[in-house]
Amino acid sequence: MTAPAAVEALPRGALARRVGHRAGDWLPALVVFVAGLAAWQWVFSPLAGKFLLPRPSAISKSLWDNHHVLLSAGWFTFKEALGGFVIGSLLAVAVALVLARWRRLGEALMPYAIAVNAVPIIAFAPITNAWFGVLNPHSKWAIAGVLCFFPVLVNTLRGLTSVRPEAIELMRSYAASELDVFRRVRIPAALPFLFTGLRVATVLAMIGAIVGDYFGGSTLALGVQIENSITLFDFPFGWAAIVVASAFGIAFYVAVVLVERLSLRGTPSTSD
Numbered sequence: 632m633t634a635p636a637a638v639e640a641l642p643r644g645a646l647a648r649r650v651g652h653r654a655g656d657w658l659p660a661l662v663v664f665v666a667g668l669a670a671w672q673w674v675f676s677p678l679a680g681k682f683l684l685p686r687p688s689a690i691s692k693s694l695w696d697n698h699h700v701l702l703s704a705g706w707f708t709f710k711e712a713l714g715g716f717v718i719g720s721l722l723a724v725a726v727a728l729v730l731a732r733w734r735r736l737g738e739a740l741m742p743y744a745i746a747v748n749a750v751p752i753i754a755f756a757p758i759t760n761a762w763f764g765v766l767n768p769h770s771k772w773a774i775a776g777v778l779c780f781f782p783v784l785v786n787t788l789r790g791l792t793s794v795r796p797e798a799i800e801l802m803r804s805y806a807a808s809e810l811d812v813f814r815r816v817r818i819p820a821a822l823p824f825l826f827t828g829l830r831v832a833t834v835l836a837m838i839g840a841i842v843g844d845y846f847g848g849s850t851l852a853l854g855v856q857i858e859n860s861i862t863l864f865d866f867p868f869g870w871a872a873i874v875v876a877s878a879f880g881i882a883f884y885v886a887v888v889l890v891e892r893l894s895l896r897g898t899p900s901t902s903d
Contacts, residue, residue, distance in 0.1 A: 685867040693867035694874060701856070705875040708844065708853035709883070711768050712836040715775020716883075720832055722776070723783035724825065731791035731817065748781040752839060756846040765847035775839035779832035786828030790821025826891040833887050837880040 668687050676686045685693075694701065730737030755774055763770040794817050844854020853876055860869040 683866065685870055689867045690870040690874065693865075694871035697868060697871065701853075701872055701875045704851055704853040704856045704872070705879045707849065707851045708771075708840050708876070709837070709879045711771035711843070711852070712775050712840040712879075712883070714768065714772040715777075715839055716779050716832055716836040718772055719776030719779030719836075720783045720829060723780045723828070724787055727784050727787035727791060727821075728813070730788055732813070734792075737788070744781060744784065747777070752778055752842060756843050759843065760846055766849055771840045771843040771848065771852075774843040775836040778835040778839040782831040782835065783825070783828035786824040786831075787821055790824030791817045793824070794820045822895060826887065826895070829887050830884060830891070833883040834880055837876060837883065841876060 671684075672686050672688060676684050730740065752774060755777055756770075759770040759773040763773065791813075840852075841854040841857070844852040845858055848855050850856075850859075853872055857869050857872045857876075860866070860872065
């Protein structure tokens with residue numbers, strides 16, 4: 632009857648050490664964050680002018696006073712970003728599978744993918760608005776999707792083609808088909824790389840949705856709220872909207888990280 636007590640005591644001590652280790656890791660970042668806010672409040676804002684660069688206290692007050700409007704706008708824009716993220720990522724994975732299967736085709740098409748990625752996303756926004764309509768969320772999906780496509784494609788393709796030759800030869804020795812090789816070897820090996828691309832894509836999706844709003848969109852969108860507030864010289868509200876956009880972007884990133892940890896639990900990561 633004493634074994635359960637011993638087993639129970641060990642996790643408690645391990646948990647305490649883990650919490651302490653985590654706190655130690657986050658402490659330097661927390662110190663820098665607090666110091667940065669203090670410098671902004673009492674140094675940078677007075678130097679730049681409280682009108683052009685509001686103090687964090689003024690931004691916090693505007694955020695609290697308008698939190699219903701800002702959260703609603705943030706959720707609206709997040710849905711636009713999520714739509715582009717899903718479409719761009721799924722398309723990128725599908726193309727990566729095709730290019731990994733037919734290497735010659737990949738060598739022919741990859742320079743064009745790089746060229747498309749090199750085009751500034753701000754150049755696509757007026758085009759997608761003309762295609763789908765300014766108020767149609769599909770125009771923002773297209774912008775976010777273009778931004779998400781390339782990092783997911785490159786990372787997934789790298790994972791699919793970085794399998795050890797010994798593993799492929801072993802599958803061939805068992806007379807495995809190409810589909811079995813992909814299903815049992817290439818795709819599991821590519822998952823850490825895929826999630827690396829997805830983590831990058833979460834941030835890019837929010838950027839694409841907000842940039843698309845700058846060229847026209849619903850008044851419920853966060854980008855339109857930011858543009859209107861700056862036009863009306865309501866800089867605290869504009870900065871508060873930027874804080875909300877950052878919060879949604881961070882939450883999106885954390886959600887993908889959690890899915891990654893659940894999906895790759897017990898599997899060594901090679902993505903970093």
